[in-house]
Amino acid sequence: MKVLQFTIPVAQDRAVIVQEDVMPHFYPYLHRHREAQLIWIKEGEGTLLADNQMYPFKKNDIFLLGANQPHLFKSNPAYFEAESGLKIQALMIFFDPNGALAPLLDLPEMQLIKSFLHSTNGGLRVSPAQTDLVIQKMLTVQYAKNQELIIQFLQLLNVLTQLQESSEPLAVNSSATFSESEGIRIGHIFNFLMSHYDRNITLEEVADEAHMTPQAFCRYFKKHTRQTFVAFLNEMRVNEACKKLTSGNFENISTVAYTCGFNSLTNFNRVFKSVMGYAPKTYLESYFKNIKS
Template sequence: MKVLQFTIPVAHDLTIIVQEDNMSHFYPYLHRHKEAQLIWIKEGEGTLVVDNNMHAFRKNDIYLLGANQPHLFKSNPEYFEEGSDLKIQALMIFFDPNGRLAPILALPEMQLLQSFLQQKQSGYKVPTTQTDAIIQRMLSVQYAKNHEVVVKFLDLLQALYQDGNKGETLSSAKMASFSETEGIRIGNIFNYLMQHYERQISLDEVASEAHMTPQAFCRYFKKHTRQTFVSFLNELRINEACKKLTSGKFENIATVVYTCGFNSVTNFNRVFKSVKGEAPKTYLAHYFKNFKT
């Protein structure tokens, strides 16, 4: 497995780094890098984990991830199936606000944009009303040459800033600082849960996977993620349920319940409301209303 601290595999003689990925699935491990990352999901579906928070991602979603913010994009299980012809595509722009850009952002005229980036260190999802405008500017950065790259990038930042307060914040709580070894272990735990969430998972099982006693595992998980094992697993399952409910591939809520690791509809409804703040039917009504508009 890759180490947690991840160096982006591109030339580092550039201030603004553009990378386009076309692969069978996303890099599925928890990692971080010193650069902030703006990513446009051109094709693909799955789960985005940012710190200890989860979000379903789909085609044309755009996310801004903060510098050194732990994250992973986990493609849906069908992307890993043998013989699958599914692909992911993503356009990414990396930039280090504390590196070569720092003198530019420190200019008095750049105060608003610098403050915006500082406020968005927890990451945010670009609102759908702004998606087309941001895509066009990302493409402008991708195809710009020489000094025009910086000019086009600043125009992109300005566009992000204009509607930045309307975007969904990705992380409500930062994970605690940890070493690369600890990061690998946490990443292993996250991946194990994401691969087996659809069935019953006991505390003893996941503790054994982490080579700890159940008591030590509970303390370790809470210390490093600032979330209990049960609350993280519940959020993971509800996130997966939301993806399935909004996909239109399931006939009813009850069908989804038992494919996401819940043993009863009653328990599912209770956990769903505690995670999302509303009942499943209300969530779906709001989702499809917003989707149509």
Template sequence: MKVLQFTIPVPLDKSIIVQKDVLPYFYPHLHRHQEIQLTWIQQGEGTLVADNNMHSFRSNEIYWLGANQPHIFKSESSYFLPKSRKKIVALVIFFNPYGELSAFFNLPEIKLLKNFVQQHQSGFKVPPEHAVEISGKMLKVTNSTGTEQLIHFVDLLKQLSTYADITPLASGQKTQLVSEHEGIRVGNIYNYIMQHYDKPITLEDAAKQAHMTPQAFCRFFKKHTLHTFVSFLNEVRINEACKKLTDGTYDNIATVAYTCGFNSITNFNRVFKTVTCKSPSEYINSYFQSVEHA
């Protein structure tokens, strides 16, 4: 999907770009760039859309995004409130294995690392049990320069390549390439749904945002996202419900269901199990068991 193609500014004396973001919220538009992106969410929460899949993200999580992989870290709605004092903090490493580093990645000694990069074009989340280790290596890259920085960068990639429990962020099926205009339209629809998921949203409402008839909108949305409108809306709502169920701020499951846009607990339970393959209570138990063993 050709979506807001970015060119990451690369200094003449750098092939690895390190960026520290301290902002009111993450960049709110679907975009992509030639560089692979490794992002450590130091502070912030929301929903990551990568290709045609959604994932909740929280502080102290690390994500690898492939070259030219459409993505958006969408901050929670509370970050956009007029009087919000919240901020996001992220450490990001960008590199292009097909640009300045192409000769390096073509060295026979780097073959295993090159294979690792090529095998993970759909991105992945660093397994939670390895997040401390990888964040430490990212800091070494950040706090060094020249040859030392390149050595720490290779060490970072080498460590990532040893993990066997990596799950892609996106399915193998890719969305079709579309024009810049269509990509921006898809991004606007994503934004609208993510900002209004907690209210009743009809197909007609979404179609109006795209300036299309409902029938044309259905065809367009399925073609470019691999989702129906309803399945995408349900995934957004369930992603938000998962965050609310595990952050301890809601008294019960029913309250979470209604604050995420569901009009009945029965429908919420059914959709929740369809999306996560678990009931809400099973999901809560599984989450806190994994936290205890992390």
């Protein structure tokens, strides 16, 4: 049996670590690391789970994840199919604001950047209108060496600080207080739900996966995610529905509803509106209107 870790060590012992991955799919397990992570999705599609918040990701999305923030990049199911030919590619910059960089961030002149890193410990997504600028800065860091790398990295942080107001926060109240065992257990539950959201999942079934009684599971899940099991599962299903609706690969909204685990179109419309704030048809019209504009 593969032994999983919740806290993953980042390989290289440097103040700023630049890593580019090209793989069939992302690492499909909830995890954290002491370093903050800036990631540019160069190729690939799927779902980001940051703490208990879900976001679809696609090519050219950029996310900043806080130090020790539990997260999971789950590639779409097609990426796990044998001989699919699909791949993910991502450029990542890791840095520990509480490690080797701490004395630098403690300088009086660095207080705006330090405050930015503290206030965004729950993560953020860079506005699509600003991704080209951030990509340019990330590439500059990637190809810099020695002291030039630190200089370019500080310029990158300065840009992110200036773009904070236009960026979207991921998890306002970060729940990065999981113990190792709790993180592994919650990660197992999340992975089970993400693998089976498209069918009926009973409370008894998921509680059994967690080796708990249904009552104990409900208390445990609410305590560690600040959401009920049903609310979390509904949000997951709506997130998947949004991706399918905007892909253009489905004939109608009803088909999307049933392939995302909803047992009726009426229930899908009700849940979708409660999560997104508007009906699926309105969401779809707004999405394609923005694409064309």
